[in-house]
Amino acid sequence: MPSTVTVERVPVELTLPLRSAVLRDGGPAGMPGDDDPATVHLAARTADGRIACVARLSPAPCPWRPEARAPWQLRGMATDPAVRGSGAGRALVRDGLARVAARGGDLVWCDARETAVGFYERMGFTVVAGPYDKPGIGRHRGMVTDLGGR
Numbered sequence: 548m549p550s551t552v553t554v555e556r557v558p559v560e561l562t563l564p565l566r567s568a569v570l571r572d573g574g575p576a577g578m579p580g581d582d583d584p585a586t587v588h589l590a591a592r593t594a595d596g597r598i599a600c601v602a603r604l605s606p607a608p609c610p611w612r613p614e615a616r617a618p619w620q621l622r623g624m625a626t627d628p629a630v631r632g633s634g635a636g637r638a639l640v641r642d643g644l645a646r647v648a649a650r651g652g653d654l655v656w657c658d659a660r661e662t663a664v665g666f667y668e669r670m671g672f673t674v675v676a677g678p679y680d681k682p683g684i685g686r687h688r689g690m691v692t693d694l695g696g697r
């Protein structure tokens with residue numbers, strides 16, 4: 548599937564249904580900063596045009612790398628369970644990291660659910676903190692990837 552997945556910047560509204568279903572058990576899925584003009588909302592679409600994966604990237608200080616010059620946070624990462632494991636998440640993260648690098652970002656970080664740590668490791672992230680609990684969601688680990696050289 549990877550070659551048939553396309554990634555594009557979309558309005559936040561297009562990301563909310565998948566974010567809600569996958570990450571908020573059907574509940575409200577808005578996050579602070581969603582409407583900030585600097586926030587980049589991304590969707591990966593399959594060949595038939597359906598949204599397979601969503602996430603957002605926004606400039607934000609990294610809790611574990613205060614020296615980072617231009618850190619960005621990856622949040623709200625969710626793939627439709629029907630197409631999980633077929634490359635939509637990889638396509639979206641690759642595209643997102645390239646967009647951040649093009650904007651001068653030097654680091655991307657995330658609060659990774661423990662169940663997703665392996666995915667982020669495959670995408671080049673490293674665990675730098677945790678585990679720590681996020682109330683109502685579960686255990687997380689802090690992960691970062693440096694964009695130097697991209």
Ligand SMILES: CC(C)(COP(=O)(O)OP(=O)(O)OC[C@H]1O[C@@H](n2cnc3c(N)ncnc32)[C@H](O)[C@@H]1OP(=O)(O)O)[C@@H](O)C(=O)NCCC(=O)NCCS
Pocket residue numbers: 569570600624625626627630631632633634635636637638658659660662663664665666669
């Ligand atoms: C984590 C998630 C976003 C991954 O998306 P995806 O579209 O299934 O990922 P891909 O198909 O692009 O997978 C890329 C690689 O990571 C691996 N992978 C995917 N999910 C993984 C996981 N949870 N743990 C370990 N490896 C994983 C794939 O097997 C694939 O490996 P490969 O390099 O050997 O081919 C998706 O499983 C998801 O939405 N999970 C529930 C919500 C969630 O946890 N979001 C993250 C919150 S921090």
